[in-house]
Amino acid sequence: MLSIKNLHASVDGTEILKGLNLEVNAGEVHAIMGPNGSGKSTLASVLAGKEDYEVLGEITLNGKDISDLAPEERAAEGVFLAFQYPVEIPGVSNVNFLKTAVNDIRAFKGLPPMLAKDFLKLLKEKRALVELDKKLTNRSVNEGFSGGEKKRNEIFQMAMLKPKLAILDETDSGLDIDALRIVANGVNKLKSADNATIVITHYQRLLDYIIPDFVHVLYDGKIIKSGTKELALELEEKGYDWLIKPEMAQ
Amino acid sequence: MGKYTEEQLEKELETQEYKYGFVTDIETEKAPIGLSEDIIRLISAKKNEPNWLLEYRLKAYKAWLTMEEPEWAHVNYPKVDFQDIYYYAAPKPKKQLDSLDEVDSELLEMYEKLGISIDEQKKLSNVAVDIVMDSVSVKTTFQDTLAKLGIIFGSFSDAVQNHPELVKKYMGTIVPYTDNYYAALNAAVFTDGSFCYIPKGVRCPMELSTYFRINEAQTGQFERTLVVADQGSYVSYLEGCTAPMRDENQLHAAVVELVALDDAEIKYSTVQNWYPGDKEGKGGIYNFVTKRGLCEKNAKISWTQVETGSSVTWKYPSCILKGDNSVGEFYSVAVTNNLQQADTGTKMLHLGKNTKSTIISKGVSAGNSQNSYRGLVKINKNAINARNFSQCDSLLMGNKCGAHTFPYIEVDNKSAKVEHEATTSKIGEDQIFYCNQRGIDTESAIKLIVNGYAKDVLNQLPMEFAVEAQKLLAISLEGSVG
Ligand SMILES: Nc1ncnc2c1ncn2[C@@H]1O[C@H](COP(=O)(O)OP(=O)(O)OP(=O)(O)O)[C@@H](O)[C@H]1O
Ligand SMILES: [Mg+2]
Numbered sequence: 001m002l003s004i005k006n007l008h009a010s011v012d013g014t015e016i017l018k019g020l021n022l023e024v025n026a027g028e029v030h031a032i033m034g035p036n037g038s039g040k041s042t043l044a045s046v047l048a049g050k051e052d053y054e055v056l057g058e059i060t061l062n063g064k065d066i067s068d069l070a071p072e073e074r075a076a077e078g079v080f081l082a083f084q085y086p087v088e089i090p091g092v093s094n095v096n097f098l099k100t101a102v103n104d105i106r107a108f109k110g111l112p113p114m115l116a117k118d119f120l121k122l123l124k125e126k127r128a129l130v131e132l133d134k135k136l137t138n139r140s141v142n143e144g145f146s147g148g149e150k151k152r153n154e155i156f157q158m159a160m161l162k163p164k165l166a167i168l169d170e171t172d173s174g175l176d177i178d179a180l181r182i183v184a185n186g187v188n189k190l191k192s193a194d195n196a197t198i199v200i201t202h203y204q205r206l207l208d209y210i211i212p213d214f215v216h217v218l219y220d221g222k223i224i225k226s227g228t229k230e231l232a233l234e235l236e237e238k239g240y241d242w243l244i245k246p247e248m249a250q
Numbered sequence: 251m252g253k254y255t256e257e258q259l260e261k262e263l264e265t266q267e268y269k270y271g272f273v274t275d276i277e278t279e280k281a282p283i284g285l286s287e288d289i290i291r292l293i294s295a296k297k298n299e300p301n302w303l304l305e306y307r308l309k310a311y312k313a314w315l316t317m318e319e320p321e322w323a324h325v326n327y328p329k330v331d332f333q334d335i336y337y338y339a340a341p342k343p344k345k346q347l348d349s350l351d352e353v354d355s356e357l358l359e360m361y362e363k364l365g366i367s368i369d370e371q372k373k374l375s376n377v378a379v380d381i382v383m384d385s386v387s388v389k390t391t392f393q394d395t396l397a398k399l400g401i402i403f404g405s406f407s408d409a410v411q412n413h414p415e416l417v418k419k420y421m422g423t424i425v426p427y428t429d430n431y432y433a434a435l436n437a438a439v440f441t442d443g444s445f446c447y448i449p450k451g452v453r454c455p456m457e458l459s460t461y462f463r464i465n466e467a468q469t470g471q472f473e474r475t476l477v478v479a480d481q482g483s484y485v486s487y488l489e490g491c492t493a494p495m496r497d498e499n500q501l502h503a504a505v506v507e508l509v510a511l512d513d514a515e516i517k518y519s520t521v522q523n524w525y526p527g528d529k530e531g532k533g534g535i536y537n538f539v540t541k542r543g544l545c546e547k548n549a550k551i552s553w554t555q556v557e558t559g560s561s562v563t564w565k566y567p568s569c570i571l572k573g574d575n576s577v578g579e580f581y582s583v584a585v586t587n588n589l590q591q592a593d594t595g596t597k598m599l600h601l602g603k604n605t606k607s608t609i610i611s612k613g614v615s616a617g618n619s620q621n622s623y624r625g626l627v628k629i630n631k632n633a634i635n636a637r638n639f640s641q642c643d644s645l646l647m648g649n650k651c652g653a654h655t656f657p658y659i660e661v662d663n664k665s666a667k668v669e670h671e672a673t674t675s676k677i678g679e680d681q682i683f684y685c686n687q688r689g690i691d692t693e694s695a696i697k698l699i700v701n702g703y704a705k706d707v708l709n710q711l712p713m714e715f716a717v718e719a720q721k722l723l724a725i726s727l728e729g730s731v732g
Contacts, residue, residue, distance in 0.1 A: 051683075071683060071686035072691045075687055075688055090702055090703060091701070092702035100690055100698060157688065
C-alpha cells in the first residue's frame, strides 16, 4: 500500500529525515516510536504533503507516486493525518467543515455532492462510533475543545473520511483512560483488509488496544530498528539508549 | 457713454458666447467640466427643483468652499481635482447589448463565481432580457405591493417632485451639509439617489433589495439616500450589489440619512464592491460616504456592511441614539487586498436613557493593503444606563498588509457600561494545511476560514444575500495566500 524509499526531508538546510525506508501493506498496523525530536511528526507531515520541506526520495501509495501531489490531492487519494496538535478554526462548525471536506473529496473523484440526508446519517453513525458529544459537532472546529476532545475529534473526522492510509500522530497523548479505549476501539473498527494505519506513539499502553503488526524505532531521521509488538515492550522497559548507543548498553 | 472698444466687444462676446455655449450644453446633456455656482444652478434647473432645494445646494456649496479636505493618517491617495469632474450629465441610457458575448469576460467570470443566474447576469450587464424575466413587470409588481401599504420607494428626484414636503422635512437633518467636506459637496451637487418612506405602523413586507438590484446600473457619483421609518414601522433596506461595479467616475461621495421615529426599526445592509483598481491600485474608485441614522424613542437602527471594493474607502455609518431605550448596531466586514485602503468604522452617540449599542467589526487585510477601524462611542451626560459593546477583530493574510484599530471612547455619565474587545490574528498556514489535509483546497480553505471569522456579521444579512456575500469574500481574497 505505502512504500517509502530513501526519504530525505529538510527545512532551511537542516536535514530532519535522513534516508528513511518503510513498507506498509494493506490491512497492517505499524507503530512508530522514537525519542522527542527524532522526526516522527515530520514524517507524518511529509507524507501528508506539507510544503515546508525540501523532499527527496520516493513515496508511492498503491503503486502511485504521490510525492508531487498537493496535500488535498493526497487526502483525496486516501491519506489521513490525525494531527499531534489539531488547529482551531473559529466560526467554522465541525459539520460545515466535514461537509466541505467530504464533498471536495467526492468532487475530486468526479462524484456529486453527498445528499444532505446521507451526510447526516453518516455523521450520526460515526459520531456514535467515537462517542463524540453532539454539542461538539455543532461547535467550531476544535475551538475551545479540551486536549482530549481535540484528539477524539480527529478520529471522528477520520471515521467520516474513511481513509486508505491513516497516520495517527500521538493521538493517545492527552486522552484519559476511557477516552483512550474509545478512540482505540474506533480505530480498530475502522480497520479493514484494504486500509492501513500508522500509529505514532510514545507509550506502549496504546499498543495494548491497537495491536501493531510491526513496530519501528525512528531516531535521527532514520528507522534504526524494526520488530513486532514485543519490541514496544522492550522499549518500554529499556528506553532507547541501548539502540542508540549499543556499546553503552552492553 | 464711454467708448465702446473692440476689446470690450470681444469681452462681451466671450461671456455671451460662454453663456450661449452653456445653454447649448444643457441641450447636449453634459454641463461644462468643473464646479461653480452656475453648475449648481444648472443641475437644479435641469431637475426642475423647487427653489428651497436650490438654496440648500448653494448654501452647501458656500460651506464646502470654506472647508478643507480631510487627511487621515492611514489613507494615502493622489488628491482629487474637483475642477476636473463633470457634475452633471443627463442620465444617458446605457448601451443595450444583444448578448452576453459582448460583455467583459472578466465580469462574466465573476458573475459565474458568485452564482448569479444567467438572467440576472444579463440584467446587470444591460443585456436585453427575455420576456420570462421582464424586469419592468417585476418592478411594477413590487411597486403595486408597496403602494397599497402607502410605502413610498423610488428615486430621490421623483420624491422631490412628488413628495417635496417629506423631503424638505427630513433632508439634511441627519447629515447637515456642514457635517464634513464630502457631505457638503454631495449636498451641493447630488444628482439622484433613493428615497423611502414607511408609514406609521407598517411593516415593509419585502427586503427592498431585489428591486434595487434591478435598478443598480444607474447609481450616480453623488448619490443621496433618505429613509424615513415612521412610528412603529419596520423596513429592511439593501444597498449595493455583490456583482462587481465599474464606473468611469473615480470619486464617489454618497450621503445616506436614516430616520427611525418612535418604535420604528431600520435595518440597512450594504454590499460594496466597487472596482478596487488593478494590482498596482490604478483606476480604482474612491468611496467617501457619510451614513448616519437617528433613533427616536425605542427605535432601532442596524447597519450591516460588507465592504470588498474601492481602492480607498472612507466610511463611518453612525447612529444618534436620541430617544430613550433606542438601539444602534453596526456589523461590518471590510476586506482589503492588493493596494486597497479602507478606513471604516462607526460612531454611536448615546443621548437618551437606556440606550444600547453594539459594534462588531471584522477587518480582513491581504496583499499590501491597509485596513483601519475607527470608531467613536460617546455617552452623553444625560444618557443614564447607556450600554455599549464593541468587538473589533483584524485578520491578516501575509506580512505586507496592515490592520489598525482606533477606538475612541468618551463617557460623560457614570452609569454607563462600555466594553471594548479587540483581537488581531493571522490566517495560519497551519489552518490552511489542516483544511488541505482533509481534502479542502487552499482557496476553499480561505473561504471557510474567512467566512467563519466573519460569521457574526454575515448572519445579519438577509439570507439570499448572505450566500452571495460569502462567495464575494472568497473571491476578493483570491490569490492572496500561497
Ligand atoms: N519547520 C521546522 N523548522 C525547523 N526545525 C524543524 C521544523 N520542523 C521540525 N523541525 C525539527 O525537526 C526535528 C524533528 O521534529 P518532529 O516534530 O518531527 O519530532 P517528533 O519526533 O515528532 O518529536 P515529538 O516526539 O516531540 O513529537 C526537531 O528537532 C524539530 O525541532
Ligand atoms: Mg511529534
